[in-house]
Amino acid sequence: MWFIDMRTAIYPGSFDPITNGHLDIVQRAARLFDRVIVAVAQNETKKPLFTTEERLDLVRQCIAPIANTEADSFDDLLVKYVARKGSQVIIRGLRAVSDFEFEFQLALMNRKLEGRIETIFMMPKETYTFLSSRIVKEIARLGGDVGCFVPPIVQQALTRKLGERSGGARV
Ligand code: ADP
Numbered sequence: 001m002w003f004i005d006m007r008t009a010i011y012p013g014s015f016d017p018i019t020n021g022h023l024d025i026v027q028r029a030a031r032l033f034d035r036v037i038v039a040v041a042q043n044e045t046k047k048p049l050f051t052t053e054e055r056l057d058l059v060r061q062c063i064a065p066i067a068n069t070e071a072d073s074f075d076d077l078l079v080k081y082v083a084r085k086g087s088q089v090i091i092r093g094l095r096a097v098s099d100f101e102f103e104f105q106l107a108l109m110n111r112k113l114e115g116r117i118e119t120i121f122m123m124p125k126e127t128y129t130f131l132s133s134r135i136v137k138e139i140a141r142l143g144g145d146v147g148c149f150v151p152p153i154v155q156q157a158l159t160r161k162l163g164e165r166s167g168g169a170r171v
Pocket of ligand 1: 016095133
């Protein structure tokens with residue numbers, strides 16, 4: 001029988017880019033734990049819009065006002081990273097039933113790989129349950145206003161990135 005050390009929690013994800021939904025989860029987690037590390041997964045196979053450094057930089061700036069939080073990135077197996085950080089807790093966000101199947105599989109796989117690590121699911125404010133990085137990118141790509149879904153620096157980064165990608169022709 002062991003006890004889980006609940007002091008440090010890791011909130012991993014692609015954060016491509018970080019949204020107000022992610023930030024809602026960070027805020028909730030920071031109230032429960034002494035230290036929350038928002039960990040950007042390199043995830044090159046997902047072909048992210050932003051580089052790891054860009055995603056990390058946006059996360060760092062967005063979480064700066066939230067006490068007890070820090071940003072980091074990782075490219076190894078999540079459970080190995082969590083153990084390396086001296087943590088035993090993984091935070092994941094659950095928006096809707098549609099998230100459940102994948103998150104359930106991931107949590108049980110991580111438990112199989114490292115039995116001492118627990119996954120804790122948190123629900124965002126209802127208004128963020130429809131929000132995802134994918135939808136934000138899609139709206140921005142089509143020229144829609146994403147100002148109420150992401151912080152201003154993320155909105156600016158999206159405008160810049162999508163402008164670069166279209167050769168400056170259209171945002
Ligand atoms: P991943 O590639 O790990 O799915 P994401 O950056 O999309 O990375 O999400 C990271 C975590 O944050 C996941 O647990 C996801 O379910 C959760 N999440 C994403 N968007 C929201 C949101 N709007 N509200 C709450 N949780 C969210």
